[in-house]
Amino acid sequence: MSMSLVAASLAAAPSGGEKLPAPHIEYGQLAPMLIVFGAAVAGVLVEAFVGRRTRYYVQVPLAAVGLVAGFAWTIALAARDKPFHAAAMGAIGVDGPTLFVQGTILVLALVSLLLIAERQQGHFTAQAAALPGTEAEQEAEQLATAAGITQTEVFPLMMFAVGGMLMFPASNDLLTMFVALEIMSLPLYLLCGLARRRRLLSQEAAVKYFLLGAFSSAFFLYGTALLYGYAGSVRLSDIADQLSKDAGSETLMLAGLALLSVGLLFKIGAVPFHMWKPDVYQGAPTPITALMASCTLVAAFGALMRVYYVGFETLKWDWRPFMWGVAILTMVAGAVIAITQTDLKRLLAYSSVAHAGFLLTGMIAVTRDGLAGTLFYLVAYGFTTVGAFAVITMVRDAGGEAAHLSRWAGLGKRSPVVAGVFAFFLLAFAGIPLTSGFTGKFAVFKAAVEGHATPLVVVGVLSSAVAAFFYVRVIVVMFFSEPEADGPTVVAGPATAAAVALGVTATVVLGVLPQPMLDLAGHAATQMFVR
């Protein structure tokens, strides 16, 4: 948090006098973030001072309480008469869409926490520093198993990441946003490398994510610098003002916006900045994949929308054609490449790419309906995707998760309930009516048609049809093939089962009775992002 304050004060006082004026901070409005960061810091202290055996029992409740308290505070903020406010000297926007996004992140993080905290299947390595395959690793593993110790550093790391995610879409100036981006990403890079099984794959994923992520951050920062050159400020509202004045160097502005967009589109995994997604999703421990696929996507979309809606709304005739192209590429490439995947986690990664494309169609509309539709889609997709990854953690064989598609053959006969639930999630991804996926797709497509983007919707439905093919292929494998003799077993820990149940419930409710959530999203979008 302190970094963002520095950013805020820098933005507020560019003169750089000897005495930094004390910034005015509305602690009450920033409380959800502060609580989560506080829980993360407390988690670090727990790591230092609490005994190894009891750490798990302290860390899990601590993280859960942090998330729940943050969520409760978010609700309280949203329920006030006038929640629209730019806090911390305008560095943090507290408004309807942001609170909605933050609430979504907190709930999804809580569901992901259920997966991360699952002890029946150790998802995390005992000692990440040990080289894979060496004696040191085996030793650490054996020691940990013998002592009944679980890796607990993941909890504070995760909380830091979630705190960053909360701040990312709330940042009203680009520097704060960059700091949030880093707070969010750095723990995630680390978490990706902590998988207990297939250590090399996991480490590869971490390094790849780190390098590409650092690269994209550099793009973001460079874009910020150019925009500062254009507007003389990193505040989104100042940039918007400058745009409406039609002054300054257009070259700087366009180049800045382009570079900034690269950084943001990387985070949502839009084509052509999607390369990291399949590798990272596959290599990371599956609970972390679930966290990234739901919460990070939500946060990144929140930030993307804030930048485009607040900073560059007047410029929408310029960026829209570009975003059209990105959306089309993302939908088509995501759906087509997914067809050839044989690993379920990679498959869901490409499916996530395609869904980012669908989300972009809603975001491009730049209307209230588009915003509300996108927000609803994020909730719907988030729950379904966490549930789907939770199911993947349950299907295991001797080598850990049996994520290869062929291993799932005949799962429908072996454990009909688990296979049925996964099939249901896949149908939701495919957008079959009476699931949340359909409602979400309808919401964004409707907004797109109203925004005169019908060709985009046509591309959207065609790639949905392509996408349906690979979702259906998984169902074929699960239900219409005979089980292998040495097929995987289904291990359902209580926490994982709870996460799956939540995912199913949300997917059904948002599909059959979506009106309350649509109302909420619509209400959140009554005023756009605060400037």
Place this chain on the structure above:
Amino acid sequence: MTDFPWLTVLIALPAVGALLVGVLPRENEALAKQAALAISVVEAVLAIVMTTAFKVGGDRFQFTEKYWWIKSFGVHWAVGVDGVALVLVLLSVILVPLVVIASWDEAGRSGGTDTPPKRSVKTYFALLLALEAMMVGVFAATDVFLFYVFFEAMLIPVYFLIGSYGGPQRSYAAVKFLLYSLLGGLLMLVAVVWLYPLSQDKLGHGTFMFDELRTMHVDGMTAKWLFLGFFVAFAIKAPMVPVHTWLPDAAAQSPAGALVLVVGVLDKVGTYGMLRFCLELFPGAAKWATPVVLALAVISIVYGAVLAIGQVDLKRLVAYTSVSHFGFIVLGIFAMTTQGQSGATLYMVNHGFSTGALFLLVGFMIARRRSARIDAFGGVQKVAPVLAGTFLVAGLSGLSLPGLSTFVSELMVLIGTFSRHRVPAVLAASGIVLAAIYILWTYQRTMGGPARDEVKGMPDLTVREKLAVAPIIAIIVAMGLFPQPVLKAINPSVQQGLARVDVRDPAPKINGNVAENGARP
């Protein structure tokens, strides 16, 4: 009684029944079957009681209900039936219990010739009931969005019915079925989504209600695109040449019981949708497309029939005859005469029953011989006269023998078409000749001649099987002799729909006479 939520109950009962049957213990197969039968019989009785309350000549849509469902999208839970929808609902709910009876022993085995593994019996019946709920829903929906929801959701139970209980190539067939239907459905989704802003534009408020949308004047390119969005989906569903190729595959692999519903009812959603949505929502565009549609219909009639003649697999054969028959139905609809459209609607019902009977009988034959090939049979009428006899009746109905149900509808379609489009009508008539060939030749090869050795031990229909087929045969005969009650229910709806089509673009002179005279054949 008029306030009773008939249609909601008719949709909810099998849906709840499906859940119930689904959670029954897996071992107790008998209970699952009995529960499914009981629910489907109650459903049929309810629907028949509802029919007695239907006032012919009253409001077009009756038993209507309307509640907000998703207010943000302007979507209602709105149901109601006119004469056309009513007879199709009846067709569905009458076929389901018969299918349950017919599938009594077959459900546990997957079809085909191999020795198949054991399947979950209760799931089969749960899927049948889920399908029934969606079939009633799709015909009863008077909100376009709701219609779409049922239209798409319906695919899922069918997909699992074919994929889990079908023949050796079942997963290929199931995926092909699903992808074809999904592609069509998604194109329709664009049109459905488009309707909302359009209605905002034209009516002042966004809506998906059918009776409001039909008052909307859409023309130009917008109407044509929207029409195509709906039409392609329905053409795939129906199915028409050239998007028919999923049907023979699905038919060959599907279990006989599910197949009756797929071809007998599900495919009718396509033709029903053309009649209801394509024509009434976009009358101008429908006229614009008529020449092409008529050409495709004639091609379907002739091509389907010719392919049927060449088949060696009984299920594929019946599937191709359906392609031919759907050609007739589409022809009748797009002839845009009362006679043609009433005939087409009647045809939908008749085809449902006669093809349903054929598929059931073929299913019984396959269960006996473990083969669907025509040359696996021969001389069946000597050892199983009842089976052969009912097959002949159902077949003759398929080739439009006077006195059996399909005759009336086919004649009406042809006369209705001829009064406006002579050439297509004449060409379509050749379909009748071809029908005689494929039915009679098939009968001759499977039932006639000396009994083959393998066939000699073949048992005749059991009591259960007779129970499944007899009602259909009775209906086929009854509808052949007295089609009037059904036509009376259908005619007013068709006339209202047609009035909508002609309101804006007066048709050629001859139409006026036909529309007036054609009402009572």
